[in-house]
Amino acid sequence: MSGHSTYEPKYAAERWLDKRLPIVRFGVDFMGFPSPRNLNYWYAFGGILTLCLMAQIITGIILAMHYTPDVDLAFDSIQRIKRDVPFGWLLQPMHAVGASMFFLAVYIHMFRGMFYGSYKNPRELLWIIGCLIYLAMMATGFLGYTLPWGQMSFWGATVITGFFGAIPVVGESLQQWLLGGYSIGNPTLQRFFSLHYLLPFIICALVGLHVWAVHHVGQNNPIGIEPKSKSDTLPFHPFYTMKDAFAIAVFLLIFALFVFYLPDALGHADNYQRANPLVTPPHIVPEWYFLPFYAILRAVPDKLMGIMLMFGAIGVLFVLPWLDTAKVRSMRFRPITRWFFIIFLVMGFILGWCGANSPDDIAIPIGEHGMSFKWLSRIATLYYFAYFFPILPIMGWIEKTKPLPESITKAVLSGDA
């Protein structure tokens, strides 16, 4: 959708620059990018996520100036940042809470894409690059959580790196290679710090590809039909810069609420204890944004099978564009599938709830003994995968979709967009 350039340099200096490096032209065309006129607030999360990435990189670079990646000093250096470094009390929680806000925004962004069918032709690659960003975010989040070297940091890292030990034949040597020793120790902490610093820049590069791809194929929109005429679109600036700015302001209010009033609400109290390789906390849980996958991991009694299911739960997202066989993009016109989608969303929350609890505790007191979290997570895991296969492929063939509007303009003017 890269239309004609609308930039006309007015002054001699602008013309001089434009002839040698058309950077202003690039910026003007970039911001004037024609966007569907019916985008709602769910489309503001791209902008919000850009802000999150910038905030994490800026606060992260500053924290690295004060942090010491050494098993004997790491825990204290974080406490020193919080207590003694000027404005450390602000910057450390901004980074820690920022990670949670980043994941909150990315989950909304992904579910938005799934609801409006934004992964369908010609946006498959846009979606896949997004999945890669999500994967890199998960790795970065995990590596970052080990750095404070508290009990949850240590044991979370032990459990996650234990996944690699489950791989047949090469597992044990692979695990030792990753850890740099027989168990998690100083070499592990140092390499995790190095990689935690590296990955955000890889995310930046992927975001560049993601934005390039969206500018090439154009944004999807809530009714999922392509813009056909000039009246179907609006220039990104000032229309969507203003809309995004308002959404960002609301998002920052929630962000600030956590940073200033609930900085530890999304973390875990055990991480205020120094890492101790001799004592496992009674209840290891990952950060909230990994809970659904943790529940899938624990849903099966077999170690290798659990890991394969957990990675499969992320891997299936990559092939989603080819599993959903429907021609119609937006769930607005898919009266039955939209309910399957809503159940999928609910199951995601249920998996998160299961992940936060002990597998053998009772979740729902029904029947003689009640249903344990283990069984609840089994049901939710089954649905999670069933949504991708066979529900989506079958619904694409059998569902009778509602008639699509003729154009975005007509839909907007009749109030259906």
Place this chain on the structure above:
Amino acid sequence: MSDTDKFDEHGSENGEPSRRDFIYIATAATAAVGAGAFAWPLVTQMSAAADTRAAGSIEIDLAKVSEGQQIKVLWRGKPVFVRYRTQEEIDAADAVDVANLRDPQSDDDRFVPNLSGVIDKRLLVMVGVCTHFGCIPVGEQGKIDPMGAFGGWYCPCHGSHYDTSGRIRQGPAPTNLPIPEYTYISDTVIKVG
């Protein structure tokens, strides 16, 4: 026919490989070997360093443990459990039908003979790391509950139960708690690793 017509786009004459083809292949092959040779140290640097591997063995004085007690000693960053088992615990471990176990192993197989060639079934030495995902099982007091349904150890992470011999009985862990490599160097001192 002009001079250039004799050559196709790859510079080869009459379909035969030319000297230029040879130079291309030789250059690419040399670059590939060079890249591989340079990648090796980049990858291998992550393995355990020499000092880490050197610190791999310790001595434990078993005389410090009294009946019903358990000590934890750090070895290679992981705890080694030394449990002085009571007679009931030994009997419970012997009473198990080995054939029904997930990781079949008799209680006797989980010991190393001392200097006089005798197995002392009271002193159980094993690596206290759950074989599921590496948490430390609880069970220092040997209570039946909540230390696991089999009177041994219980892993709080994902609910694996081990019996009084450290064998997996219930839950997701695939194998028994491992017995480290160790030898008796005197009547009461063992060397682990």
